[in-house]
Amino acid sequence: MTAGAPFPEDPTFLGRLDQLHADLTRHSAYDLGFPGATDLPDMTAVSRFERLLLNNVGHPYAAGGSYRLHTKIVEHEVVQFVADLVDAPLDNRHGYVTTGSTESTLWALWQARRHLPGAAVFASTAAHYSVAKNAELLGLPLHLIPADTRGEIRYDALRAAVTEHRRRRRGAGAVVIATIGTTMTEAVDDAALIDKTLALAGVDPGQRWIHADAALAGIPLALCDPLSRPGFTFADGVHSFAVSGHKFLATPFPCGIVVALADRHTGRGSITYTAAPDSTITGSRSGHAPLWLWYLLRYWGLPGLRRRAIAARDLAAYTERQLHDIGWPAWRAQEHAFTVVFPRPPQHLLDRWPLATDEHGNAHVVCMPGKTRDLIDRFVADLAHAITGAVSLPKTVAC
Structure with a gap:
């Protein structure tokens, strides 16, 4: 069989692709x-990379390693772009390109668990469904806090829940998921108010972790006048921040970006097989997603x-x-x-x-x-x- 010829056992497979494309195009008219x-x-400028296996295995900031077909150099720039938008300290930032905000939140909760053993997770009833799944995967106790009629977390109920948790477990830390654009209404939990609420509940700064799940609204809000938007950046007290690439940035496949304070990041050391530190959820990671994100961020500016x-x-x-x-x-x-x-x-x-x-x-x-x-x-x-x-x-x- 010549290279590129249809498989003789399924001569209709190209027709099936044509039909699938037609169906998806029809559905897009009602999306x-x-x-x-x-x-x-x-995207012609990046489409030439499609026949290369680009694997960003290992620590995103470690340019070395055994595998050289990676795009970590642009992944680092993508993280820096987002970190700048959300006021991450220049000398204290870390992050990588993920499969989406679910992985980003899982990574943030994993890091929070390592930094704050015994802490509980608090999130509103309007938070993304993956928060409960991620807490279950990590064995973290989860407290769901009522949201108001528009979907924003109730800060009075958060204070009461954190206070009660600390009464039962003296000195325990608190991890709060601040949803920056809920899935149903795009309501925003104000991270600055959450930080104040934790202080009122008696949680010391070193015992707090606020993760901003900003899958949809993070970048658009970061482009607004800071005086006209709720608090959701590192300047407002967050310790980690996540945004999706396939929502506002328009990648045609799911991906995400997570940014965190470097001094609250704990890796797992160097892996002999890859000759690179292990610090992400997945071992192998797409090198194409950072490339597309890098191009789109520079295309639009x-x-x-x-x-x-x-x-x-x-x-x-x-x-x-x-x-x-x-x-x-x-x-x-x-x-x-x-x-x-x-x-x-x-x-x-x-x-x-x-x-x-x-x-x-x-x-x-x-x-x-x-x-x-x-x-x-x-x-x-x-x-x-x-x-x-x-x-x-x-x-x-x-x-």
Whole structure:
């Protein structure tokens, strides 16, 4: 068989790929319910690397090692770019490119457990579902704290829970997951208020760990005026920070970036096989993800990233107005949110437009970069048609 020829035992396999591509393209025309930017630029400059096995095995800052086909030099620059955005101290920062925010949170909790033995984890009921899974994997006790009607953690309940935990385990530390953009409403837990809450609960600074899970909102918020946004950076008291690459930054595959204080990082020493220190969750890591992230960050630069964020917020405000115009309640958890929340539409509309929903009867659209007014107009028109003849309109859940 000649190289590149179809497998004779399955002459239809190229046709199956054609059909899969057609199906996915059709679904993309109704993609509004989950966060993923779609304004991917021309990636020809990095596509030439696709036939190379790029494996960033070992410590991300260790350029040496036995395996030389890696992109750690650009991975380091990606981490530094994000670290600069979120005020990580220049002489005290560490991080790497992960498979996504779930791995980033797992890594942060792993580091917190090594730094604060006996500590418990506290997160809001609106935190990402992976927080509970990661705590279970690491054997860490998890306390879920009520969120308010818009999805932000209740600081009074957090203080009470931490105080009670420390009453039972005198001197125990506290690890708090601050969700910077909840999955359903894009509400933000203010890390500065969390830090103050921990102080009021009697937790010494050395016994605190605040992890900012900023998968969607981290970079867009970092581009805002600091006086107009909630606290979520290292200057606000966080010890680790995570953002997704496949959401705002538009990589066509899941990935993430985690940044942490270097003096709170504990590795596992050098591995003879790889001739590099082991400090990440996975041994082998994609070298392609850092390359794509590096290219996209430099392609847009800070001005381009800021323009994309502003356009997304403008589209969210437009969506909110359009829904109000047809009499359908809609709201945003905070002024910078890309996410517009509204009562769950009729099921036959959800069959066409697959939207995320919650147990409170809400649904949402996420106005990511690349989404257009035409797409919003199609959705609103379909919703208006679906609710024609309704006896009464639903009430919004939020205050």
